[in-house]
Amino acid sequence: MITAIYWFRHDLRLMDNRALVCACEEADELTLVYVRHANEESTTPWGFPVSSPLRRAFRDTAVDGLAVAIRERGGALLELNGAPVTVLTDLSRVIGATRIYCEDIPAPEERSDLAALRAAGLDVRATWQSTLLESADLPFDVAAMPEVFTSFRQRVERAGIRPQWPLAAPVVFPRMPSSASLPYRPFTPSRLTLGPVAGSFPFGDPAFHGTEEAALAHVNRYFRSDLPTTYKATRNGLSGTDYSTKFSPWLAVGSLSPRTVFVALKKHEEVFGASDGSYWIWFELLWRDFFRFWSERHGVRLFRAEGLSTLAPPSHDPIAFRRWCDGATGQRFVDAGMRELKATGYLSNRLRQVVASYLVHDLGCDWRAGAAWFESQLIDYDVCSNHGNWLYIAGRGADPRQGRRFDPEHQAAVYDPDAAYRALWALPTDSPSS
Ligand SMILES: Cc1cc2nc3c(=O)[nH]c(=O)nc-3n(C[C@H](O)[C@H](O)[C@H](O)COP(=O)(O)OP(=O)(O)OC[C@H]3O[C@@H](n4cnc5c(N)ncnc54)[C@H](O)[C@@H]3O)c2cc1C
Known part of the structure; x- marks a missing residue:
């Protein structure tokens, strides 16, 4: 029998979450966990908090939404606080979990957490899933990828590579271990009341909360309009919700997957026709992929x-x-x-x-x-x-x-x-x- 933990990191979504689908298929018992990192409010060597209250508040709206979505499917999200490695190893001991599923993040601290969990005897199954394109589909090894974005893009485009189709959300979750044996209470979502935050991404407005629901609604709204057609001309704007896509906050917390964006982009092109603007959205998303593969390639040297x-x-x-x-x-x-x-x-x-x-x-x-x-x-x-x-x-x-x-x-x-x-x-x- 496989008793496992699913550790949500920057993938706060149910749709197109390959690591989660894998966990749901393989585990007999699964505990879904989000860990609020102990160091979020600590001070950096430069003299300010690692993460500001605004950044944490936006992320919390995404965690909230995830907890609700999981509950609607009969599951529960445990929200824990602390250093992820300590919290997860403690939890695994208590519930008898031998395996941890999560997304892979190509950055030194995030990778060292995985190494520490493995050193603690856990079988960590980390899945690469945050890019538009798969590394296996690229026309070069990531270890030998072009150093310059233009060559990266041209080689990808010449090879005609397309993103893989997004996965559906899991319909049911494996059972949790008996909650009586858990020292942690299931997280009860606490709808945050944010004041009206002015600016180009007004996340005090529920339409701009970090949830997967808000992300998908925004993507639909955006691609059903003709904003993508004019994106290339407007993208250098400074103020307002419409001059650029505003996908980045949802992509960053992972309540939106870039493959989902790509499908919506292609549907937009079927209806409105391909344009300079719609091409340029793909172009910018490739920049995002470039930096992810580039982080994989160079690792700690970038820091x-x-x-x-x-x-x-x-x-x-x-x-x-x-x-x-x-x-x-x-x-x-x-x-x-x-x-x-x-x-x-x-x-x-x-x-x-x-x-x-x-x-x-x-x-x-x-x-x-x-x-x-x-x-x-x-x-x-x-x-x-x-x-x-x-x-x-x-x-x-x-x-x-x-x-x-x-x-x-x-x-x-x-x-x-x-x-x-x-x-x-x-x-x-x-x-x-x-
Ligand atoms: C110094 C500096 C730091 C930045 N830090 C971040 C960061 O921490 N997180 C982040 O998501 N973006 C970062 N960017 C890139 C870019 O500014 C934002 O992605 C963009 O402004 C987000 O708004 P949008 O979603 O409306 O972008 P759009 O213009 O609508 O672009 C669509 C998507 O393409 C991607 N994209 C666009 N430009 C870039 C770029 N230059 N590099 C990588 N991806 C890009 C983003 O995922 C974005 O959501 C940084 C840029 C600079 C110059």
Whole structure:
């Protein structure tokens, strides 16, 4: 008899969850678990919490939704707090579980958790499942993948690779071990009451909660409109819900799978016709895949100060860094972006590039501090996309050029010509210049 644990990580969904389907097929007894990491509120070496209250609140809406969806299928989600390895090994002892199923995440800390669980004698079955494309379908080994995104994309497109079809949600879960033997109470969902959070991803509104239900409704709404047709022209917008897809927060917590997005994209093209815009959504999702495979390829090297480069370690200025975090550098476009990020947990791609470049190339700060601040603040924080993009801008990653500097004055003139965005996030004391 197989008694197992399913450990939900960044895959807070029932649909297209291969690791979960596998667990449901193989286990006789299965306990479904979510672990809130003990270190979430602890302070990083840079002096702020690992995860901000906003980021945690968004994630909690996703956990809530998952618990409800599981309950509707006759199961229960155990919500535990602590260091995952300790919590899961304790639980496995209590319920007699010998196996843990979960998704595989190509990042050092996430992988070291799996190694520690294995060292504790557990049979860990980790499934790679967060990309659009399967590594086995790629026209190259991940270990020898192209270092530059354009070559990656061209080789994928020339080979005509398509994502695999998404899997249905499990209909029933294997029974849980007798709850009498469990020291933990099944998690009772506590509908969070978030205040109205302004911004481009207004997750105080139930339509933007982190649940799988909200994610699928958003995907349907988006692809039934003609927004995808104009995506390429609007994607550099700064403010509002419609200028880009807004899929990233749901993709990050895993309440949405990229394969589900792809199916909806193709249906949209059948109805509205393929367009530059619809192609560009695929193009951007390939960037996401690129950074995931790239993390698999380079592992811990991506977390070093020099990244993949041979450059000297970056300099750092803690005072300038603090001003940047607070949106108080004096550069109005940058400050507006940083205030939006802190107030809402979301920032447009255009401004992510501008503020990251400003920190590294104008303020002379360490890119790892910026990446850590984004990790703390972003509701769509994703280890692979975040590190990949920061390294790219710092010129220490997947970019043959020596860093990408974005001139904030020029960027503001092009993307915020009437200064409306700067006015939206201005303080009364801000000077109107720059
Ligand atoms: C410094 C920096 C840090 C970033 N950190 C993150 C992060 O932690 N998590 C995250 O999801 N994205 C990150 N991005 C990428 C990008 O800014 C966001 O994915 C995008 O803004 C999310 O909004 P959207 O879903 O409306 O994107 P859209 O423009 O609608 O794009 C559709 C999808 O494509 C993917 N995508 C788009 N651009 C990128 C990109 N440059 N890299 C990887 N995937 C991309 C995302 O999954 C996105 O949801 C970062 C970018 C920069 C410059």
